[in-house]
Amino acid sequence: MIRHSEGTSESWKNLPWKKFRRNLFRLQVRLFKAVKADDMRKARSLQKLILKSKAARVLAIRQVTQLNVGKKTAGIDGKASLTFEERFALEKLLKSNFHNWHHNKLREIPIPKKDGKTRILKVPTIADRAWQCLAKYALEPAHEATFHARSYGFRTGRSVHDAQKYVFTNLNSSNNGIEKRVIELDIEKCFDKINHTTIMDKLIAPKGLKIGIFRCLKAGIHPDFPEQGTPQGGVVSPLLANIALNGIENLHPSVRYADDMVFFLKPKDNATKILEKINQFLADRGMNISEKKTKITASTDGFDVTVQGA
Numbered sequence: 001m002i003r004h005s006e007g008t009s010e011s012w013k014n015l016p017w018k019k020f021r022r023n024l025f026r027l028q029v030r031l032f033k034a035v036k037a038d039d040m041r042k043a044r045s046l047q048k049l050i051l052k053s054k055a056a057r058v059l060a061i062r063q064v065t066q067l068n069v070g071k072k073t074a075g076i077d078g079k080a081s082l083t084f085e086e087r088f089a090l091e092k093l094l095k096s097n098f099h100n101w102h103h104n105k106l107r108e109i110p111i112p113k114k115d116g117k118t119r120i121l122k123v124p125t126i127a128d129r130a131w132q133c134l135a136k137y138a139l140e141p142a143h144e145a146t147f148h149a150r151s152y153g154f155r156t157g158r159s160v161h162d163a164q165k166y167v168f169t170n171l172n173s174s175n176n177g178i179e180k181r182v183i184e185l186d187i188e189k190c191f192d193k194i195n196h197t198t199i200m201d202k203l204i205a206p207k208g209l210k211i212g213i214f215r216c217l218k219a220g221i222h223p224d225f226p227e228q229g230t231p232q233g234g235v236v237s238p239l240l241a242n243i244a245l246n247g248i249e250n251l252h253p254s255v256r257y258a259d260d261m262v263f264f265l266k267p268k269d270n271a272t273k274i275l276e277k278i279n280q281f282l283a284d285r286g287m288n289i290s291e292k293k294t295k296i297t298a299s300t301d302g303f304d305v306t307v308q309g310a
Contacts, residue, residue: 012084017062020055027053028141035145035204044206047138051209057094060133061087064126064235073233075125076107082126090127094134099208101131103219106231122220122231132216132235135209140239142204147242148249153258154238166255170264171299183263183271184303186293187282190259191237192229194244195286199230202243213240228286244285251277262303271296 027050034043050056065071065082074080082090106122113119124132140156147155152163171177196217203210213236220231230237241258249256252274254263263278265271275289282288297303 009084012087015058017059020059023055024050024053024059024137027056028137031138032141032145035142040204043142043204047142047204047209048206050138051098051134052095054091054095056134056137057091057098057130058087060094060137061090061130063133064129068129068235070123070233073109073123074107075123075128076105077125079126090130093127094130098131098134099212101128101212101215103128103131103212103215106220106233109233119232121233123233124216124219124231124235128216128219129235131212135212135216136236136239138209139203139205139213139236143239143243143246146204147246148256150249150254151242151246151256153256153260154242160257163255163257167262170253170255176266177299179267180299181265181269181271182297182299182303183261183265183274184293184295184297185261185263185278186290187259187287188290190245190287191232191241193287194228194230194241196227196229198244198285199240202246248278248281251281265296 027046031043031046031050034040034046061082065087072080104125104127106124109121109123111119111121144156150166152158152160152166169175171180171182196214199217200210200214203213205213216234216236217230217240220229220234230240238258245256245259248254248261252263252265252269254261263274265274275294279289295303
């Protein structure tokens with residue numbers, strides 16, 4: 001429960017936001033470099049510093065309550081916004097509980113899809129979203145140091161346009177694009193089926209943060225898949241999906257945007273063997289290819305990859 005704290009709306013507005021961003025960025029750069037140097041002890045120490053940082057806490061609260069597109073979406077507690085007093089109170093709550101955070105249940109919102117089916121958006125409370133954002137500040141730089149160069153979805157400084165450019169480069173005339181085929185890969189219910197064990201094994205984080213992420217995953221489980229899934233609607237969910245799928249790009253020349261992928265096939269490439277490798281990679285992570293939506297197409301016939309969230 002968030003209790004009221006002293007302060008005024010002006011005192012929140014006049015916080016040194018630029019200084020906070022600089023301080024957080026400086027820690028994140030150091031964390032990125034530590035993981036690049038394979039100094040995991042230093043990396044986890046820096047992650048703890050980020051979690052303890054007032055700059056990170058208030059920036060996380062500002063992000064989820066004032067900047068994010070879904071800032072007015074209420075969680076299970078019915079709260080759709082916070083007063084300035086509640087923001088200060090939440091900062092104190094994060095300060096004392098960041099290392100032992102307990103997630104509330106999630107509010108389920110059905111979202112109709114084009115094919116007539118329904119996607120369930122699972123929305124955490126504002127407090128849980130703030131903790132997830134704080135966790136993301138500590139996790140993202142560490143994993144950015146390990147992510148594949150051909151992964152573009154939900155990553156800082158990368159966009160769908162970068163992925164489009166890579167596709168264009170691989171299929172233009174200078175690369176004999178006219179002779180190539182592409183595999184348009186679709187992963188069946190990706191966010192609902194990612195294996196929790198895979199995420200936890202690959203997570204670069206101190207113990208307290210790992211436990212918090214585990215609780216976050218368990219808060220959004222599907223009754224039919226108790227060991228699988230990340231809650232769609234969580235701040236940290238796209239990052240966790242990237243962590244689980246990282247490395248699939250090594251199987252064959254390809255480009256990935258979150259769970260959408262295009263593999264480039266030269267005339268001599270065996271599509272069946274490549275799909276078998278992909279299927280094995282996904283099966284190890286609790287997922288599988290959607291045979292209905294995955295297609296092999298000649299580059300000259302054109303193809304359309306729908307990127308979720310782009």
